[in-house]
Amino acid sequence: MNYDKIEQAAARRDRVRRAVTYTLLTLWALIVLFPFYWMLLSSVKSYSAYNGEYVPRFFTLSPTLQNYVDAFTTVNLARYFTNTLLFTAATTAIMMVVIIFAAYAFARLDFPGKNLVFALFLSLMMIPGELVVITNFVTITNWGMRNTFWGLILPSVTSVFYIYLLKENFEQIPEELYKAAKVDGTSDLKYLFKVMLPISQPTVVTIVILKVIECWNSYVWPRLITDDEAYFLVSNGIQEIRENGFGRENIPAMMAAVVVISVPLIVLFLIFHKKIMAGVSRGGTKG
């Protein structure tokens, strides 16, 4: 019965291995989730309760929403929030128009110099944003667009990478469909909006979501281009709140603001997590 023993030992080793694996994964999941839990927890503790705890408690029995009221009344959180919504919506919408037309021209139309222009476009993907920010800052300043929405929006309404992604997608649509549409007398534009875009919808949605995430989190450019609080986005708002917000280091109120800022993207992620992860693994870069 030696054979049985070997099998038992192997099964035991398997169990141990699985236990170790799950422990490791759970540990990392806790490390990932803990900051979110902590911000939520701190945001519902009252100011006095929070500051009275030398050893912070891991739960609270008397949650309060007062901090959320403070976050919206003491600082301009609602303003930052609507600014960011407006900025995100406008930037994404304009970018979609720009890249859809560019991708369409590259994918469906033939014109002399197309390959050369496309190669030049692709080579622009290698340029780090840090190099061009300096001149863009000067350009926008010279145009008198500091502290305006246009100044915030204009430099980020094109993306070579998304043009490339969409073009690849457009090219997969069979040529026959285009010819059939032509025979029926469909105009190019109508074909683009009635046939190509609906077929490419998954890619379009992915691009929109990735751009929305990028806009919502953008910090550097808005910080350079706005110093008037009326045009702050949430990232700048958070810095503003931190440096001269609630006074006396009102951390619970700060955390309430952080929760409000984080929730939209987390909701978006929970709804679209498959799409977002697929999109990022196809071409997101960060980190």
Added chain:
Amino acid sequence: MNKNGKAWLYLLPAIAFLGVFMVYPLVDVFVYSFEEGYNSASQTFWGIGLYNYAYVLHDPYFLQAVKNTFLLVIITVPLSTGLALLISVGLNAIKPLRELYQTVFFLPYVTNTLAVGLVFMILFKKTAYSDGLINLLIHFFGGRSVDFIDGPYWAKMLVMCIYTVWVVMPFKILILTSALASVRQDYYNAAKIDGTSRWRTFTRITLPMISPMIFYLVITGFIGAFKAYSDEVAIFGTDLNAAGMNTIVGYVYDMLYGDSGGYPSYASAAALILFAIVLTITVINLMISRKNVQY
């Protein structure tokens, strides 16, 4: 309208935006970096030369920024890539709950790093009324508490590295998990039949098969870490020079704007130095990968 005209018309917005906000700035940044004594108010300068580069390279703030950035890169890139590999292998080995774990692990990618950085700061910060959670943990295990936000250099560097790893992990885990999943099962079956040990299977089959993706992550990791900036702002506030925690990108932006700003020439020179560093490191990486990666 003829077909050619139409194509150019469709491309016009993209070309216009790229021209104004990418191509022109790219030329301009070189011009700025060689214009000595540029005055942004009067838009005049008194000479052409390498003075800006010399100034930047002798600026103690810049040298501090270079040191911080290199430390950050050297510590976080291997650490996060290794940790991500470990977690991805774990993810690949389990079936139940796998998707849940994957989703949770990806969460930091979509969150506003400035917002979550604030939470990290609170966890590590020592204040009048509380030492902060991390310090209490250290106490609990018998260590001495440290102010991680305003304290000694190594403590600040430690927080910076921990937060950076936390932020970059989702992308790496995502890429490595899909790379691991795409290794063909046949290889593993063959190894099993030959009675190959798990470790040997991992080092002789798994690692070589996913090595292109690992190198991709190392290269993008290097590039990303060299451009670190907003994660540092999230933890130490906007005045990174005062905290002694500035990065090269932070130095560029500080030169451009802010309390010490108004010097696009110095900013350009620093940005080009950064670009040269990143390019060199990337080329070295590519040369190493050419030798070691199996495609």
